Every structure is written in structure tokens, then in C-alpha cells.
Amino acid sequence: MASMMIHRLSSFLLLLLLPASLMMLASGCNSPNFNPKLATRPYPFELHTTDVVPIQVFRDGTNIEIVNSTDRTWADVTIWINQRYAAPLKSLKPGQRVSMDLFAFRDDIGEQFRAGGLLRTRPAAKVELIEIQASEDMPMIGMISVMPGENE
Template identity: 35%
Template sequence: MLSNVMIRTFLKKFQWLVTMPVLLGTAVSCTMVPYEPEKATRPYPFELPQGSVVQIQVIPRTDALEIINATAINYKDFDLWLNQRYVVHMTELLAGQTVVVPLDSMWDQSGGTPFSGGLLRYFQPTPLVLVQIQTDEKSPLVGLVPTLPESVRER
């Protein structure tokens, strides 16, 4: 049986094995959150209803959203909202056009950005739940069609 002295000696010699991973994990996790307060935006306009859903597909990529406008409608000078939180201003989305919007170009009201996917990520990627277009301050929002990426659909 192990004596208390042997256990204490063992713990003193190898306490760094426990301490170092905890300290390193704390240091890494505290620095990897994408947060820039100077890029904070306005809050989501909860007072505006969603008026319609149009056939504009939004496909999540590793670090971006691929937006495919399958309609005959041009959208100019609008805000694109993700999950009622993150927003990016876009100059145009023409009929039939496909654009790629980097996730790190979208910001929320506290200066946070969505988490992207990838092999070396620290957090789970931000899910694609709700994507909307806001054309002005008073018109109803326009809903887009979130779509799963091909890699997930083939499973």
C-alpha cells in the first residue's frame, strides 16, 4: 500500500504535468475568441417582421457563406443578417449572381464574429440557421434559404 509520504512526493514531483496543460489551455482559449469592439454593429431589428422568403440559397463553407441568387431580382445596398446577430453591409447581389461572404466580415453588436469551421478550430462553427436581407430601416426583412453543404448532404 502507498503511504501518504509517497503520494505527496509523487504529487510534488509531477504537479507540473497537471498545471502546465491547464495554464496553456487557459492562455490559448482566452486569445482565440474573435472579438474586436471597434467593429461592433447595431443590434438586430427585432421590430421588423420577415415579409417573405426568396429563392436565394446560402451554403456554408469552411470560413464563408456562398450566396446564390436564383431569382430575377437585384438587391443593392443592403444588410445581410446571420442568425439574428451578425451583420455585413453588401453593395449588391444581382440576379443570377453568386457571391462569397467571408465570415470574418460579419460582426455583432459587441464586436464578435461568427466562428468558422476547419481542422484547427477552437470552437464549434456557427450554425447556419437564419439568413435575412434588410433593404432599409422600415421594410420587412427578406428570408433566404439556408442549405447544407454537399459534404453533409451526401452522408
């Protein structure tokens, strides 16, 4: 009789604690994705142009692959995504292919680009507009964003 009562009590406690544990675990995974210390400068809308260079950008999960099809070396540039998120790129030589982690892109308040991934808590953002900026006072130059098809 006592063992049956202990079994029922332990089952009751398990049923009571399991949802609470799952809620704590889920809330622990939902940490803020911004850090003001990692903020970049605001997007310079006054420097936006419609110029485009033949540099292709392919999304590969939580990374982008940048392929320089020009004969120009790009050094110490800023890559901008969706007129909001920026990340520095040290060098992009002619014909070179460079991979950049989308989690490295931040906006002017330090919010991280929603790159997605296995443990994501929000849907991944699309890379719709991607630009390169040679220096802070230079105009933006668009790159070619190659989007995967719906079935890819």
C-alpha cells in the first residue's frame, strides 16, 4: 500500500514538474539576439544607388557565399543586407569565393540577422537586397543575390 502511494505521488510530481521544466528549457533558448556593444552604424540611405556589379551572392543555410566575378580587388569593405544589417569583409579578390556567417551581421542597435538554423526560435529572414560599400563615405553598389527556388 505504501509503495503504491509513493508511486502515485512520484507520478503526480513528474506530471507537475515536466511542463514547468519544459517551459524553463524553452525560455532559456529564447535569449535576446541583440547586443548594443556589437552595433554597427545605421544604413546610409543617402548613399544608396541603383548601380550593380557582377558579384553573385548565394545563400547556403546560415552562410552566404560571395563570388567576385569582377577584375577588381575589394579590400576593407562593408557588406550590407536588406538595408539594415552590416558586417565587415577584409578582402575579396577577383575570382575569389568567400563565405560569411549570417550571424555576424548586426544592425545599428546590435540586433543580429535572423539567419535561422537548427535551433532557431523565429523564422529565418530572407537575403533580399545585398550591397557592398568600399568605405563609409562611398555609395552603395548592389550585388546579385541568387535566391534558391521554392523546392531547394
